[in-house]
Amino acid sequence: MDVDLIFRIAAIGIIVAVLNQLLIRSGREEQALMTTLAGLIVVLMMIVQEIDALFQTIKSVFQL
Amino acid sequence: MSAGIVLAIAVCALCAAVFGAILKRGGKEYAILLSTAAAVLITACVAEELAPLVQQITALSVAGGLPGLCLSVLLKAAGLTILGQLAVHLCRDAGESALAYGVELAAQTAVLTVAIPLFTRLLEYLGEILQP
Numbered sequence: 001m002d003v004d005l006i007f008r009i010a011a012i013g014i015i016v017a018v019l020n021q022l023l024i025r026s027g028r029e030e031q032a033l034m035t036t037l038a039g040l041i042v043v044l045m046m047i048v049q050e051i052d053a054l055f056q057t058i059k060s061v062f063q064l
Numbered sequence: 065m066s067a068g069i070v071l072a073i074a075v076c077a078l079c080a081a082v083f084g085a086i087l088k089r090g091g092k093e094y095a096i097l098l099s100t101a102a103a104v105l106i107t108a109c110v111a112e113e114l115a116p117l118v119q120q121i122t123a124l125s126v127a128g129g130l131p132g133l134c135l136s137v138l139l140k141a142a143g144l145t146i147l148g149q150l151a152v153h154l155c156r157d158a159g160e161s162a163l164a165y166g167v168e169l170a171a172q173t174a175v176l177t178v179a180i181p182l183f184t185r186l187l188e189y190l191g192e193i194l195q196p
Contacts, residue, residue, distance in 0.1 A: 017090025
């Protein structure tokens with residue numbers, strides 16, 4: 001089990017939240033939104049691989 | 065499945081819950097993604113542990129003379145239900161019950177589709193028995 005993934009996602013979330021606050025405080029709302037979106041896409045790309053692995057495992061185990 | 069794996073899964077889930085609570089302050093979307101990742105990881109781990117169990121059940125059913133169709137339908141229904149329930153609960157956690165209902169409906173339909181050949185055979189047997 002790849003527990004590192006959970007810590008990585010948590011770290012990305014915290015960093016993006018801090019960046020978001022910083023950018024909003026300095027009056028750059030658009031860039032804050034872009035940062036949030038970029039972080040979301042990065043995390044989604046990480047999760048999609050795990051979801052694919054889960055689907056393949058379940059397919060092979062249960063002969064779907 | 066050994067006790068160590070259960071402990072690992074429990075610790076993993078606890079870590080994810082704590083981080084999720086922290087992330088909810090920054091933005092709810094990251095908490096949802098984190099819980100999705102943790103749930104997918106745990107389910108994949110359990111599914112890998114399930115593989116030898118399924119093989120043993122298959123061996124037992126072959127030894128017991130159960131027709132191959134029964135076991136394959138049971139296994140497929142179990143797999144579809146596991147995937148469906150995972151997605152349903154993730155959608156509910158994200159606050160999207162309508163999406164959860166859609167996934168639930170899809171999983172139920174898929175299970176029914178898988179089970180139809182078995183049901184047809186049962187009805188054929190019944191017809192043969194009831195024929196005068």
